[in-house]
Amino acid sequence: MSVKHAILALLYQRNRHGYDIKVKFERMVHGQWPLNAGQVYTTLDRLIRDGLVKPVTDSGDDRKEYQITDAGREELHRWLLMPVERYLLKDAFFFKLLCAQEIDFHQESEILSRQRASLIRNMMQLRQLRAGLDPERHRSMIYLVEGGILHLEADMKWVEMLLEEIKEE
Structure with a gap:
């Protein structure tokens, strides 16, 4: 994930101050990737240095906006x-x-079983998240969640294949 490019995308929409960027970012990713305020301002400083963003005159309420x-x-x-x-x-x-x-370490089946349990938990979490998303408003997040579920299902198939191979030994 590129915080730099996320900030550029948020500023593409309109001028924003740092805290607004943090809040909008976390809303955009449905709280799945918390963003540290310090990281926002450090990234903004680099974007200014690189000529990709410029500060806009102060709005008078001690919050500098960026463009x-x-x-x-x-x-x-x-x-x-x-x-x-x-x-x-x-x-x-x-x-x-x-x-x-x-x-x-002769506990490969235990390693695989624990990984399988973790995959099941992750799939359940994503399915629960998916159930709470509105198809009209959260289309992009639904795509991400469904892609995650597909990746987990592929991992599950792989782990089960390895478990079967161990059983045959």
């Missing part, structure tokens, strides 16, 4: 068009299995 520049719009458009790379063979869970094999 996206033409260069910021171009950067946002460039980023939106770039494909997102996935780490196809860099999987944290698989790495854990490799480490277990390195030390002759």
Whole structure:
């Protein structure tokens, strides 16, 4: 996730002050990724330095507003068009299995069973989240949740395949 680009997108809509950016960001992601206020201001400072954002005259209530520049719009458009790379063979869970094999840790089925239980919990959480989303207002979040569920289902299939292989040994 790119906080930099999220801030550019929020400023693309209209000028905002830092706290408004934080609140709108958290609302946009339905509270799933809390954003530290310090990170907002640090990122804004970098965006100003890079010419992607500029401060707007103070509104008089001690809150400085920020505005996206033409260069910021171009950067946002460039980023939106770039494909997102996935780490196809860099999987944290698989790495854990490799480490277990390195030390002759003979509880692979327990590792797999616990991972399976975790996947089930995660799927239930996402399905519960999905049930509470309004299809009209939260279409983008629904896409994200459904994609997450599909990834978890694929992981579950993989873990079950590994469990079956262990049983056959």
